[in-house]
Amino acid sequence: MVGIGFRRDFAGEFLESGKLTPDFIEVAPENWIGIGGYWMKEFRKALEKYPLFTHGLSLSIGSPDELDFGFLGKIKSFLDETGAQIYSEHLSFAKCDNAHLYDLLPIPFTEDAVRHVSQRIKTVQEFLERRLTIEIVSYYTPVAAEMKEIDFVNAILEEADCDLLLDVNNVYVNSFNHHYDARKFISQLPMNRVKYIHMAGHQQVSEDLIIDTHGQPIIDPVYELFEFTMKRLGRDVPVLLERDFNIPELEELQQEINMLREIKTRSLVKEHAYVA
Amino acid sequence: MLLKQDTKTAQSALANYCRTGILNDIPGVEDHRVHHYRRLVFNIIDDSLASAYPLTRNLLSVAEWDELVNEFFSSHPCQSPQVWTMPKEFYEYLIEVNHPLLTKYPFLQELLWMEWLEIEIYMMEDQKVNYQGSDISGIGKLVINPEHRLITLNYPVHLKQASQILPDDRGNYYLIMHREPVSGKVHFTDLSPFFTRMIEHLNSQTYRVDELIEMTARDFGMNVEKMVYENSLRFIENALNSKLILGFTN
Known part of the structure; x- marks a missing residue:
């Protein structure tokens, strides 16, 4: 399965034109909870056609602040009412000192x-009565780090016993920004926990820094890293194409979806042939 | 709490930098990169507010807007986990601190209120109500669209460009904003006191057309003369067409 982030920027054309044929859609629950009117109608139309995956923004799992159970209750209702298949969130913090920041900051x-x-x-898993799929985020500077990123991520996956959203682009971005080998990093992750993959474009803003913008097409080295990841996984998992800004014609997004399907199929077929 | 004080302090320092732009020492942070976090976070706030309050953004000078957004974000801890509702806190903040801009632009509070209500109505959850499109019986009672807000204003922020509003424009204005059920678009209707009273009656319960007109006229000490009746009928017809009044119930 290859899905697309369901965005208001292209919702109408997407639902009417048939130019984009994902296998599922993904939304951030925060953008759809408590709304009605035109956008709820469009969302319901999308739900009639596609399975839903979700990717939260404001849980702030890494925050020093208390968890917001009122908000979690709304998330739970949303997931239940929409029949969402996955609830994923970011391994970051977005709230601190009782103030929301609406972006993903790196946890020490x-x-x-x-x-x-x-x-x-x-x-959270107990409250929601479902597993949380946690995403490794891109980051631009470490903060008060006392251990390696890979050790930090793996320790949490193990101790929390949760699933992993492997954002291949984020690993690429981080490996570039912090000078490590992306393939080695992926090889050290517990592949059995990977339940979902994200793919996206990014923007290089200086000689030594990439910002994870989701505003450009996926570049070839990230496709190559995706192929490496799929071969390493050796099994099918849902893959999402993220495109949040600078939205191109839908045909262009479809080409990226096709490319992801092709790579996934190719990687898994080869793997199966090798196993046989 | 499993988190050590040092870790909390580092997180707090980064969050504080994003909110204020003031960078205190954060262990391990790369100074030449950390500014991207401030830039990215602030852009989200600025874009969300500019998108929610385009008329206010247009009224204020660039310096006034930038200072205001900066002040709001650094002084006010945003409470909503949903970024689309955060702009309401901006409006509430200005009132809470009795911001000097509200004195400089006496109509600003109402302008912000109207702009926020447009979002609130556009986004609000669907309100279920039973009605029939036409009055087959001839004695049907009018059903108002519950997806509306009726507000009283001192300045004509819904009628004039904000930069053209003068102190002399101060008066009593009545505005109803409602969501058209099919398109979801928000309609703005300037009301006379008479039709405002009519809407208030319909908000309290359903009435037949003749009951509504008679009762409203009585409130104003008027007899239901031909002109009053015809104007009222025209208003109700228009309201039915625009779906401010959805239809009828028995």
Whole structure:
């Protein structure tokens, strides 16, 4: 399955034209909870045609602040009412000192943060009565790091016993920004926990820095890393094409979806042939 | 709490930098890159507010707008986990601190209110109500569209370009904003006191057309003369066409 982020920028054309044929759609629950009117009608139309995956923005799993159970209750209702197949969120924080920031800030890679975040993931999973699929985020500077990113991520996955959303572009961005080998990083991840993959474009803003914009097409090195990941996985998992800004013609997005399908099929066929 | 104070302090310092632009020492942070977080976070706030309040954004000078957004974000802890409702906090913040811009532009509070209500009505959850499109019986009672807000204004922020509003424009204005059920678009209707009273009656319960006109006229100490009746009928017909009044019930 290859899906697309369902965005208001192209919702009408997407639903009417047939130019874009994903296998599922993904939304951020925060953008759809408590709304009605035109956009709820469009969303319902989309739900009639496509399975729904979700990718939250404001859970702030890495925050020093208390979890917001009122908000979590709304998430739970939304997931139940829409029949969402996956609830994923970011391994980051978006709220601190009782103030929302509406963006993803990096959690310090520390042992105490591992314990703190893991405990919160467990709490969320219990509250929602479903597994949380957590995404490794892109980051532009480490903050008070005492351990390696890979060790931090793996420790949380293990201690929280949650699933992993492997954003291949984020790994590429981070490997570029922080000078490590992306393939080696992916090889060290527990592949059995990968339940979902994200793919996206990015923008290089300086000689040594990439910003994860979701505003450009996927570049070839990220496709290559995706192929490497699929071969390593050796099984099918849903893949999402993220495009949040600078939205091109739908035909262009479809070409990217086709490319992802092709790579996925090719990688898995080869893997199966090798196994046989 | 499993988090050590040092970790919390580092997170707090980064969050504070994003909100205020003031960078205090954060262990391990790369100074030449951290500014991207401030830029990205602030752009989200600025874009969301500019998109929610285009008329206010247009009224204020660039410096006034930038200062205001900066002040709001650094002083006010945003409470909503949903970014689309955050602009309501901006409006509430200005009132709470009795912001000097509200004195400089006496109509600004109402302008912000109207702009926020447009979003609120456009986005609000669907309100279920039973009605029939036509009055077959001839004695049907009018059903108002519950997806509306009726507001009283001191300045004509819905009638004039904000930069053209003068102190002399101060008066009593009545505005109803409602969501058209099919397109979802928000319609703005300037009302006379008479039709405002009619809407208030319909908000309290359903009435037949003749009951509604008679009762409203009585409120104003008027007899239902031909002209009053015809004007009222025309208003009700227009309201039915625009779906401010959805239809009838028995």
